[in-house]
Amino acid sequence: MNFYDENAQEFFNGTVNADISHNYEKFVELLPENAYILDVGCGSGRETKVFLDLGFNVFAFDGSVEMxxxxSEHTGIDVKHMLVQDIDFEDEFNGIWAYASLLHVPSDELESVLLKLKKALKSDGIFCASFKHGEFEGQREGRYYTDLTEEVAAELFEKVGFKVIKTWLSDDVRKERSDLKWTNIIVKKE
Known part of the structure:
Protein backbone atom coordinates (compact mmCIF):
# COMPACT_ATOMS: atom_id res chain seq x y z
CA MET A 1 0.00 0.00 0.00
CA ASN A 2 3.04 2.27 0.28
CA PHE A 3 2.87 2.86 -3.48
CA TYR A 4 -0.65 4.23 -3.22
CA ASP A 5 0.08 6.32 -0.13
CA GLU A 6 3.12 7.86 -1.82
CA ASN A 7 1.40 8.39 -5.20
CA ALA A 8 -2.20 8.97 -4.08
CA GLN A 9 -2.89 12.27 -5.83
CA GLU A 10 -1.29 11.14 -9.10
CA PHE A 11 -3.19 7.84 -9.03
CA PHE A 12 -6.44 9.63 -8.17
CA ASN A 13 -5.99 12.11 -11.03
CA GLY A 14 -5.20 9.31 -13.49
CA THR A 15 -8.17 7.10 -12.62
CA VAL A 16 -11.06 9.18 -11.24
CA ASN A 17 -12.42 10.11 -14.67
CA ALA A 18 -11.67 6.85 -16.50
CA ASP A 19 -14.94 5.71 -18.08
CA ILE A 20 -15.49 2.01 -17.44
CA SER A 21 -19.27 2.20 -17.63
CA HIS A 22 -19.23 -0.67 -20.14
CA ASN A 23 -18.04 -2.88 -17.24
CA TYR A 24 -20.05 -1.63 -14.27
CA GLU A 25 -23.30 -1.57 -16.28
CA LYS A 26 -23.05 -5.38 -16.56
CA PHE A 27 -22.86 -5.49 -12.75
CA VAL A 28 -25.58 -3.01 -11.76
CA GLU A 29 -28.17 -4.47 -14.13
CA LEU A 30 -28.08 -7.64 -12.01
CA LEU A 31 -28.64 -5.86 -8.68
CA PRO A 32 -31.97 -5.24 -6.96
CA GLU A 33 -33.23 -1.71 -6.39
CA ASN A 34 -31.57 0.00 -3.39
CA ALA A 35 -28.87 -2.68 -3.31
CA TYR A 36 -26.12 -2.50 -0.70
CA ILE A 37 -22.72 -2.70 -2.42
CA LEU A 38 -19.30 -3.44 -0.95
CA ASP A 39 -16.65 -1.57 -2.97
CA VAL A 40 -13.42 -3.47 -2.30
CA GLY A 41 -10.26 -1.38 -2.68
CA CYS A 42 -12.22 1.55 -4.05
CA GLY A 43 -9.15 3.61 -5.01
CA SER A 44 -10.30 7.04 -6.15
CA GLY A 45 -13.92 6.23 -5.30
CA ARG A 46 -14.88 6.47 -8.98
CA GLU A 47 -17.46 3.65 -8.94
CA THR A 48 -18.51 4.32 -5.34
CA LYS A 49 -19.70 7.74 -6.53
CA VAL A 50 -21.42 6.23 -9.58
CA PHE A 51 -23.20 3.64 -7.42
CA LEU A 52 -24.32 6.30 -4.93
CA ASP A 53 -25.58 8.50 -7.78
CA LEU A 54 -27.58 5.50 -9.07
CA GLY A 55 -29.35 5.24 -5.71
CA PHE A 56 -27.41 2.32 -4.25
CA ASN A 57 -26.01 2.17 -0.72
CA VAL A 58 -22.25 1.65 -0.60
CA PHE A 59 -19.68 0.58 1.96
CA ALA A 60 -16.30 1.49 0.46
CA PHE A 61 -12.84 0.73 1.75
CA ASP A 62 -9.24 0.86 0.59
CA GLY A 63 -5.89 -0.29 1.94
CA SER A 64 -4.25 3.10 1.42
CA VAL A 65 -4.84 5.80 4.03
CA GLU A 66 -4.21 8.55 1.48
CA MET A 67 -6.55 7.03 -1.11
CA SER A 72 -13.96 10.27 0.93
CA GLU A 73 -13.69 13.82 -0.43
CA HIS A 74 -14.76 12.67 -3.91
CA THR A 75 -17.74 10.56 -2.83
CA GLY A 76 -19.00 12.41 0.23
CA ILE A 77 -19.02 9.23 2.34
CA ASP A 78 -16.54 7.96 4.90
CA VAL A 79 -14.29 5.52 3.05
CA LYS A 80 -12.85 3.08 5.58
CA HIS A 81 -9.18 2.17 5.79
CA MET A 82 -8.83 -1.60 5.84
CA LEU A 83 -7.43 -4.54 3.92
CA VAL A 84 -9.63 -7.09 2.18
CA GLN A 85 -7.92 -9.82 4.23
CA ASP A 86 -9.36 -8.20 7.38
CA ILE A 87 -13.04 -7.93 6.42
CA ASP A 88 -15.59 -9.68 8.61
CA PHE A 89 -19.12 -9.31 7.24
CA GLU A 90 -21.88 -11.87 7.01
CA ASP A 91 -24.86 -11.84 4.62
CA GLU A 92 -24.80 -8.03 4.34
CA PHE A 93 -24.30 -7.08 0.71
CA ASN A 94 -26.34 -7.54 -2.46
CA GLY A 95 -23.27 -6.86 -4.54
CA ILE A 96 -19.50 -6.78 -4.31
CA TRP A 97 -17.44 -4.65 -6.69
CA ALA A 98 -13.73 -5.51 -6.72
CA TYR A 99 -12.46 -3.74 -9.80
CA ALA A 100 -8.66 -3.80 -10.09
CA SER A 101 -8.23 -4.44 -6.36
CA LEU A 102 -7.98 -8.19 -5.73
CA LEU A 103 -5.15 -8.26 -8.27
CA HIS A 104 -2.85 -7.13 -5.42
CA VAL A 105 -3.67 -10.22 -3.32
CA PRO A 106 -1.06 -13.00 -3.63
CA SER A 107 -2.44 -16.12 -5.31
CA ASP A 108 -1.96 -18.23 -2.17
CA GLU A 109 -4.32 -15.85 -0.28
CA LEU A 110 -6.95 -15.40 -3.01
CA GLU A 111 -9.05 -18.42 -2.09
CA SER A 112 -9.38 -17.41 1.58
CA VAL A 113 -10.16 -13.81 0.56
CA LEU A 114 -12.87 -15.00 -1.84
CA LEU A 115 -14.39 -17.13 0.91
CA LYS A 116 -14.57 -14.05 3.19
CA LEU A 117 -16.19 -12.05 0.40
CA LYS A 118 -18.64 -14.87 -0.29
CA LYS A 119 -19.60 -14.85 3.40
CA ALA A 120 -20.22 -11.08 3.15
CA LEU A 121 -22.70 -11.53 0.28
CA LYS A 122 -26.38 -12.24 0.73
CA SER A 123 -27.82 -15.29 -0.99
CA ASP A 124 -28.12 -14.58 -4.74
CA GLY A 125 -25.59 -11.74 -4.30
CA ILE A 126 -23.61 -10.59 -7.33
CA PHE A 127 -19.82 -10.21 -7.34
CA CYS A 128 -17.81 -8.50 -10.07
CA ALA A 129 -14.01 -8.52 -10.10
CA SER A 130 -11.24 -7.68 -12.54
CA PHE A 131 -7.60 -8.63 -12.84
CA LYS A 132 -4.88 -7.74 -15.28
CA HIS A 133 -5.03 -10.40 -17.98
CA GLY A 134 -2.20 -12.91 -18.00
CA GLU A 135 -0.29 -15.38 -15.87
CA PHE A 136 2.25 -13.11 -14.17
CA GLU A 137 2.61 -12.97 -10.40
CA GLY A 138 5.07 -10.78 -8.52
CA GLN A 139 6.38 -7.23 -8.24
CA ARG A 140 5.75 -4.88 -11.15
CA GLU A 141 5.63 -1.06 -11.23
CA GLY A 142 6.27 -0.89 -7.48
CA ARG A 143 3.28 -3.10 -6.61
CA TYR A 144 2.49 -6.80 -6.19
CA TYR A 145 0.25 -8.29 -8.89
CA THR A 146 -1.56 -11.55 -9.46
CA ASP A 147 -2.71 -11.60 -13.09
CA LEU A 148 -5.40 -14.07 -14.15
CA THR A 149 -6.74 -15.44 -17.41
CA GLU A 150 -10.50 -15.87 -17.86
CA GLU A 151 -10.16 -19.64 -17.39
CA VAL A 152 -8.13 -19.41 -14.18
CA ALA A 153 -10.46 -16.76 -12.73
CA ALA A 154 -13.52 -18.90 -13.47
CA GLU A 155 -11.90 -21.99 -11.92
CA LEU A 156 -10.92 -20.04 -8.79
CA PHE A 157 -14.37 -18.54 -8.22
CA GLU A 158 -16.08 -21.88 -8.91
CA LYS A 159 -13.73 -23.64 -6.48
CA VAL A 160 -15.04 -21.50 -3.59
CA GLY A 161 -18.65 -22.11 -4.62
CA PHE A 162 -19.67 -19.21 -6.86
CA LYS A 163 -21.66 -19.68 -10.04
CA VAL A 164 -19.93 -17.94 -12.94
CA ILE A 165 -22.34 -15.74 -14.88
CA LYS A 166 -19.92 -14.15 -17.31
CA THR A 167 -16.24 -13.63 -18.05
CA TRP A 168 -14.85 -11.24 -20.64
CA LEU A 169 -11.73 -9.38 -21.68
CA SER A 170 -11.65 -5.60 -21.89
CA ASP A 171 -9.12 -2.99 -22.93
CA ASP A 172 -7.75 -0.43 -20.51
CA VAL A 173 -9.54 2.87 -21.18
CA ARG A 174 -6.52 5.03 -20.35
CA LYS A 175 -4.73 6.06 -23.56
CA GLU A 176 -1.26 5.50 -22.12
CA ARG A 177 -2.23 1.90 -21.26
CA SER A 178 -4.21 0.98 -24.36
CA ASP A 179 -2.19 -2.23 -24.80
CA LEU A 180 -3.29 -3.54 -21.37
CA LYS A 181 -6.06 -6.17 -21.22
CA TRP A 182 -8.29 -6.91 -18.25
CA THR A 183 -9.91 -10.19 -17.22
CA ASN A 184 -13.39 -9.48 -15.85
CA ILE A 185 -15.71 -11.87 -14.08
CA ILE A 186 -19.25 -11.72 -12.69
CA VAL A 187 -20.37 -14.48 -10.34
CA LYS A 188 -23.36 -15.21 -8.13
CA LYS A 189 -23.62 -16.63 -4.64
CA GLU A 190 -26.12 -19.46 -4.60
Whole structure:
Protein backbone atom coordinates (compact mmCIF):
# COMPACT_ATOMS: atom_id res chain seq x y z
CA MET A 1 0.00 0.00 0.00
CA ASN A 2 3.04 2.27 0.28
CA PHE A 3 2.87 2.86 -3.48
CA TYR A 4 -0.65 4.23 -3.22
CA ASP A 5 0.08 6.32 -0.13
CA GLU A 6 3.12 7.86 -1.82
CA ASN A 7 1.40 8.39 -5.20
CA ALA A 8 -2.20 8.97 -4.08
CA GLN A 9 -2.89 12.27 -5.83
CA GLU A 10 -1.29 11.14 -9.10
CA PHE A 11 -3.19 7.84 -9.03
CA PHE A 12 -6.44 9.63 -8.17
CA ASN A 13 -5.99 12.11 -11.03
CA GLY A 14 -5.20 9.31 -13.49
CA THR A 15 -8.17 7.10 -12.62
CA VAL A 16 -11.06 9.18 -11.24
CA ASN A 17 -12.42 10.11 -14.67
CA ALA A 18 -11.67 6.85 -16.50
CA ASP A 19 -14.94 5.71 -18.08
CA ILE A 20 -15.49 2.01 -17.44
CA SER A 21 -19.27 2.20 -17.63
CA HIS A 22 -19.23 -0.67 -20.14
CA ASN A 23 -18.04 -2.88 -17.24
CA TYR A 24 -20.05 -1.63 -14.27
CA GLU A 25 -23.30 -1.57 -16.28
CA LYS A 26 -23.05 -5.38 -16.56
CA PHE A 27 -22.86 -5.49 -12.75
CA VAL A 28 -25.58 -3.01 -11.76
CA GLU A 29 -28.17 -4.47 -14.13
CA LEU A 30 -28.08 -7.64 -12.01
CA LEU A 31 -28.64 -5.86 -8.68
CA PRO A 32 -31.97 -5.24 -6.96
CA GLU A 33 -33.23 -1.71 -6.39
CA ASN A 34 -31.57 0.00 -3.39
CA ALA A 35 -28.87 -2.68 -3.31
CA TYR A 36 -26.12 -2.50 -0.70
CA ILE A 37 -22.72 -2.70 -2.42
CA LEU A 38 -19.30 -3.44 -0.95
CA ASP A 39 -16.65 -1.57 -2.97
CA VAL A 40 -13.42 -3.47 -2.30
CA GLY A 41 -10.26 -1.38 -2.68
CA CYS A 42 -12.22 1.55 -4.05
CA GLY A 43 -9.15 3.61 -5.01
CA SER A 44 -10.30 7.04 -6.15
CA GLY A 45 -13.92 6.23 -5.30
CA ARG A 46 -14.88 6.47 -8.98
CA GLU A 47 -17.46 3.65 -8.94
CA THR A 48 -18.51 4.32 -5.34
CA LYS A 49 -19.70 7.74 -6.53
CA VAL A 50 -21.42 6.23 -9.58
CA PHE A 51 -23.20 3.64 -7.42
CA LEU A 52 -24.32 6.30 -4.93
CA ASP A 53 -25.58 8.50 -7.78
CA LEU A 54 -27.58 5.50 -9.07
CA GLY A 55 -29.35 5.24 -5.71
CA PHE A 56 -27.41 2.32 -4.25
CA ASN A 57 -26.01 2.17 -0.72
CA VAL A 58 -22.25 1.65 -0.60
CA PHE A 59 -19.68 0.58 1.96
CA ALA A 60 -16.30 1.49 0.46
CA PHE A 61 -12.84 0.73 1.75
CA ASP A 62 -9.24 0.86 0.59
CA GLY A 63 -5.89 -0.29 1.94
CA SER A 64 -4.25 3.10 1.42
CA VAL A 65 -4.84 5.80 4.03
CA GLU A 66 -4.21 8.55 1.48
CA MET A 67 -6.55 7.03 -1.11
CA UNK A 68 -9.25 6.78 1.58
CA UNK A 69 -8.94 10.51 2.23
CA UNK A 70 -9.20 11.41 -1.47
CA UNK A 71 -12.05 8.95 -2.09
CA SER A 72 -13.96 10.27 0.93
CA GLU A 73 -13.69 13.82 -0.43
CA HIS A 74 -14.76 12.67 -3.91
CA THR A 75 -17.74 10.56 -2.83
CA GLY A 76 -19.00 12.41 0.23
CA ILE A 77 -19.02 9.23 2.34
CA ASP A 78 -16.54 7.96 4.90
CA VAL A 79 -14.29 5.52 3.05
CA LYS A 80 -12.85 3.08 5.58
CA HIS A 81 -9.18 2.17 5.79
CA MET A 82 -8.83 -1.60 5.84
CA LEU A 83 -7.43 -4.54 3.92
CA VAL A 84 -9.63 -7.09 2.18
CA GLN A 85 -7.92 -9.82 4.23
CA ASP A 86 -9.36 -8.20 7.38
CA ILE A 87 -13.04 -7.93 6.42
CA ASP A 88 -15.59 -9.68 8.61
CA PHE A 89 -19.12 -9.31 7.24
CA GLU A 90 -21.88 -11.87 7.01
CA ASP A 91 -24.86 -11.84 4.62
CA GLU A 92 -24.80 -8.03 4.34
CA PHE A 93 -24.30 -7.08 0.71
CA ASN A 94 -26.34 -7.54 -2.46
CA GLY A 95 -23.27 -6.86 -4.54
CA ILE A 96 -19.50 -6.78 -4.31
CA TRP A 97 -17.44 -4.65 -6.69
CA ALA A 98 -13.73 -5.51 -6.72
CA TYR A 99 -12.46 -3.74 -9.80
CA ALA A 100 -8.66 -3.80 -10.09
CA SER A 101 -8.23 -4.44 -6.36
CA LEU A 102 -7.98 -8.19 -5.73
CA LEU A 103 -5.15 -8.26 -8.27
CA HIS A 104 -2.85 -7.13 -5.42
CA VAL A 105 -3.67 -10.22 -3.32
CA PRO A 106 -1.06 -13.00 -3.63
CA SER A 107 -2.44 -16.12 -5.31
CA ASP A 108 -1.96 -18.23 -2.17
CA GLU A 109 -4.32 -15.85 -0.28
CA LEU A 110 -6.95 -15.40 -3.01
CA GLU A 111 -9.05 -18.42 -2.09
CA SER A 112 -9.38 -17.41 1.58
CA VAL A 113 -10.16 -13.81 0.56
CA LEU A 114 -12.87 -15.00 -1.84
CA LEU A 115 -14.39 -17.13 0.91
CA LYS A 116 -14.57 -14.05 3.19
CA LEU A 117 -16.19 -12.05 0.40
CA LYS A 118 -18.64 -14.87 -0.29
CA LYS A 119 -19.60 -14.85 3.40
CA ALA A 120 -20.22 -11.08 3.15
CA LEU A 121 -22.70 -11.53 0.28
CA LYS A 122 -26.38 -12.24 0.73
CA SER A 123 -27.82 -15.29 -0.99
CA ASP A 124 -28.12 -14.58 -4.74
CA GLY A 125 -25.59 -11.74 -4.30
CA ILE A 126 -23.61 -10.59 -7.33
CA PHE A 127 -19.82 -10.21 -7.34
CA CYS A 128 -17.81 -8.50 -10.07
CA ALA A 129 -14.01 -8.52 -10.10
CA SER A 130 -11.24 -7.68 -12.54
CA PHE A 131 -7.60 -8.63 -12.84
CA LYS A 132 -4.88 -7.74 -15.28
CA HIS A 133 -5.03 -10.40 -17.98
CA GLY A 134 -2.20 -12.91 -18.00
CA GLU A 135 -0.29 -15.38 -15.87
CA PHE A 136 2.25 -13.11 -14.17
CA GLU A 137 2.61 -12.97 -10.40
CA GLY A 138 5.07 -10.78 -8.52
CA GLN A 139 6.38 -7.23 -8.24
CA ARG A 140 5.75 -4.88 -11.15
CA GLU A 141 5.63 -1.06 -11.23
CA GLY A 142 6.27 -0.89 -7.48
CA ARG A 143 3.28 -3.10 -6.61
CA TYR A 144 2.49 -6.80 -6.19
CA TYR A 145 0.25 -8.29 -8.89
CA THR A 146 -1.56 -11.55 -9.46
CA ASP A 147 -2.71 -11.60 -13.09
CA LEU A 148 -5.40 -14.07 -14.15
CA THR A 149 -6.74 -15.44 -17.41
CA GLU A 150 -10.50 -15.87 -17.86
CA GLU A 151 -10.16 -19.64 -17.39
CA VAL A 152 -8.13 -19.41 -14.18
CA ALA A 153 -10.46 -16.76 -12.73
CA ALA A 154 -13.52 -18.90 -13.47
CA GLU A 155 -11.90 -21.99 -11.92
CA LEU A 156 -10.92 -20.04 -8.79
CA PHE A 157 -14.37 -18.54 -8.22
CA GLU A 158 -16.08 -21.88 -8.91
CA LYS A 159 -13.73 -23.64 -6.48
CA VAL A 160 -15.04 -21.50 -3.59
CA GLY A 161 -18.65 -22.11 -4.62
CA PHE A 162 -19.67 -19.21 -6.86
CA LYS A 163 -21.66 -19.68 -10.04
CA VAL A 164 -19.93 -17.94 -12.94
CA ILE A 165 -22.34 -15.74 -14.88
CA LYS A 166 -19.92 -14.15 -17.31
CA THR A 167 -16.24 -13.63 -18.05
CA TRP A 168 -14.85 -11.24 -20.64
CA LEU A 169 -11.73 -9.38 -21.68
CA SER A 170 -11.65 -5.60 -21.89
CA ASP A 171 -9.12 -2.99 -22.93
CA ASP A 172 -7.75 -0.43 -20.51
CA VAL A 173 -9.54 2.87 -21.18
CA ARG A 174 -6.52 5.03 -20.35
CA LYS A 175 -4.73 6.06 -23.56
CA GLU A 176 -1.26 5.50 -22.12
CA ARG A 177 -2.23 1.90 -21.26
CA SER A 178 -4.21 0.98 -24.36
CA ASP A 179 -2.19 -2.23 -24.80
CA LEU A 180 -3.29 -3.54 -21.37
CA LYS A 181 -6.06 -6.17 -21.22
CA TRP A 182 -8.29 -6.91 -18.25
CA THR A 183 -9.91 -10.19 -17.22
CA ASN A 184 -13.39 -9.48 -15.85
CA ILE A 185 -15.71 -11.87 -14.08
CA ILE A 186 -19.25 -11.72 -12.69
CA VAL A 187 -20.37 -14.48 -10.34
CA LYS A 188 -23.36 -15.21 -8.13
CA LYS A 189 -23.62 -16.63 -4.64
CA GLU A 190 -26.12 -19.46 -4.60
Missing amino acids: CKLA
